[in-house]
Amino acid sequence: MNVTFDEKQPIFQQVADIIEDDILNGTYREDEQILSVAQFSQLFQINPATVVKGIGLLVNEGILYKKRGLGMYVSSDAKLKIQKQRRNRFYKELLSSLISEADKLELATEDIIEMIKQLRKE
């Protein structure tokens, strides 16, 4: 099974995102083992070296840790760390693109806030 990797981001970054998504949605829980490089490479049809690089990214960020001879595990505070990083990304990327679109449509800040409140109620 292969995921379509878009060209906007390097593939190893997308590998890291997939693992992060799976930690956030509960596919992997704290101190649980994640897929091996070989399994991941097979499942998503990506070069193993790229998978290693993506996993390395998460190890550096303290989201995953290595058990010698066993494999990669999810850190106990992984979820918090990911959320913190993604909040940052949410603020910098998503909100700024939302605002630039809102500016084009001449929406006032209050209007935007009202819309968000509406949507969150649903």
Add this chain to the structure above:
Amino acid sequence: MSIVLSCEKLTKTYGRTYALRDLDLQLEENVIYGLLGRNGAGKTTLLNLIAGGLFATDGTIEARGKKLGKGAIPEDCCYVRENSKLFGGARLMEILQFAATFHPHWDWAFAHKLLQTFRLDPDKKIKQLSRGAESLVGNIIGLSSRSALTLFDEPVLGLDVLMRERFYKELLEDYANHPRTILLSTHLLDEIAPIAERVYILDEGSLLLHEEMNQISMAAYLIRGHSDAVAAFTEGKRVLHTESYGHGKLAAIFEKLDDGDRLQARQLDIALEQLTLQKFFSYLIEGGR
């Protein structure tokens, strides 16, 4: 919309093997169709039957409402074979002159322009041409013929990426100026996706799917998330293929999604992404069994 060509219950057998089985197909005027299928699915057999090169075992072909007799060719039709079997000793220009006599709407100015675009020397002999150049000769004939019904069998076989792009560009440009019905078979699905308006997908001689390209791209998704969430989301939807890993699950679905579905996906923490035609095709064919 007037129908240029329609096949009904078209069947072709070789001994006990069914190359085509009960195939229904309708080609409307001025539409570009993609004809897709794996090797041996019956694509070339179908094109050969339409172009009168083979006799159907059963079923009928009608061209503009008139039934075609055995070996008859639809009026104003150009068939570009995958293996063109052009006379090797002839020069390229002689082949074009020969082809021009068969096609009433032949455009010489366009043919000359294409020779330049495809960097072909008209004085060369056919047998001196590379595999790709041979495909290009066929493509020049197919395009310059301006036939109301043009059939291309793997026109981009052996072409490098630049020549393929040039071919698609010329095809679309000329189609825009001179609309006609085009049926084109290919294995390079992601390249035909933006070109074809509709696709016919054959498998083992039968029609697997006939759909508008837009409909496919709007309904073919790969979803990824927690197994329970994916199971809840895919309930009642057409699932082509699934794969599990730990508590996670991937699923390829073919279902038009509305706003409610998207909201549900967000709430279930499911990642949704569109499938390319190529991936959709492989899940459709492999996942079905």
